[in-house]
Amino acid sequence: MGVPSTISAIVLALLLGLMNCSAQYQSDAPSLSLVGNGTGLTQVSPAELRSLFRGERSVWPTGRQVIIVLPGSRVEWSERFSLQVLGMSRQAMQRYWLGLVFQGRASAPVFVDSAAEVLSYVQDHPGAIGMVPMGTKGVPDAMLIKVVQ
């Protein structure tokens, strides 16, 4: 194989690698939107997002108590939520939260049965946060909190 062919092959391999990384980045990008009420937050990192839904914060900068809203087992995207946000299965998430509440180290989250219920609960309860599928209708801009990579 001549030098030009070798260089071409290397460049092609690099390009393919970059494309793969890009595609992987896109597939890892969350397909859920974070909504909140009275949190004082405008954006969070993925690590902060994970920490919030693990119950590692009790009071917002606004002084409001943190209320976590989670999708119940009947919600078809609940498995996607627990895998993408918490890195665990839905059963593991339920086990984690049950254990945390039983320890007395966090207040019980609120489980709801649809994206509409997530929005409704968050709107009605200052301090509440939850996630809904991207593209869910009726999400006020004021409730959206950016997740910045």
Added chain:
Amino acid sequence: MHVMDRPVLQVIVLVTSMLWLSNVQGQVERTRFNGFGHIELTGVAGDDPSAYFSLGEHDFFVTSTLSERITFLGEYVIRTNGSSATNFLPSIERSLVRYTYANNHSIIVGKVHTPVNYWNDVYHHGRLFFPVIDRPLAFSYLVPLHTLGLQMQGQNLGRAKFGYDLVLGNGISSSDAIDQGLDPSLTAAFHVKPLEGMRVGLSYYYDFLRANAYGAHSGHSPAPNVTRADAYKGPLAFHLASFSFAWFTQRWEVLNEACMNASITDSLGTASNWSNFTYVARRIGEKHVVYGLGDVIEVGSDDLHVYALHQVKLGLGYRHEFSHLVNLKVQVENRWDHQAHQHMDQTSHMHGPDLGIRIQLAYGF
């Protein structure tokens, strides 16, 4: 006898009231009720083999939001007790009010699980959460299960997710109603969570027992070959240092609980005792966990709180998690007891081993 004189009926009335309150309009999302329980089948080999079913502790767990920053937690247990006419007695295991005055900082008042180690802080009385069938051996002799008093708590502070628990309260000899003298127990516990699922902690506990009494909620008792009536009844200073390492990942689970105890009397000076529990498990898929455990407790012959005790327990087990609300554990264990006791006018120093199999169905709702 009036119905309210019967402890079990009192608990039924209490639970029914809590269920009704949880359905009162406007309080569904503020008060939460859970229950936990377990049933066991035990088989013991040896000179006197036996096999039997047993009904384990049943735990009624209540949490409620009283205001934006104040919450309540209660844990009420019914367990077997031979001193009751029905063989069951209720008890209040935890009852506390928490005020969160700043993000991740709280003041707690009430009856708590003394936060000396990971196990006592995390697992309480719900066997559903236990990684193995029963508590480590140290919980029957050295670990002060409960404290009634005041606790300052912080958690998830900084990048290392530092946590602290400082407790001032009634001591080992106390009841839930009274403690003699001006000698509160002191607990100082600290932990970090450097990696997700990992918690490393250290604690120190001190109590002065004026008459070496074993309070009902401490969980303490003397060694099996010593009766409470015969135990030392003088003053005793009790020091306990504990180290915990816990790491629970999607594939592996490791928990090690170590403690060193010094019990000091004017009669025999300082007795140095120790205990160590190790649990290692491999999670296979979502529902299957295989594990091994080793547990040892060594109490010296100069100890006047527990008395001489040497126990070793080794076990292998399998845990099947049907869901987050029900699991089945099968555990084969062998226990060696090495105690000084009198047998046919001679001092004997070995009893056991006892090989057994235990099967536990633990559930929550």
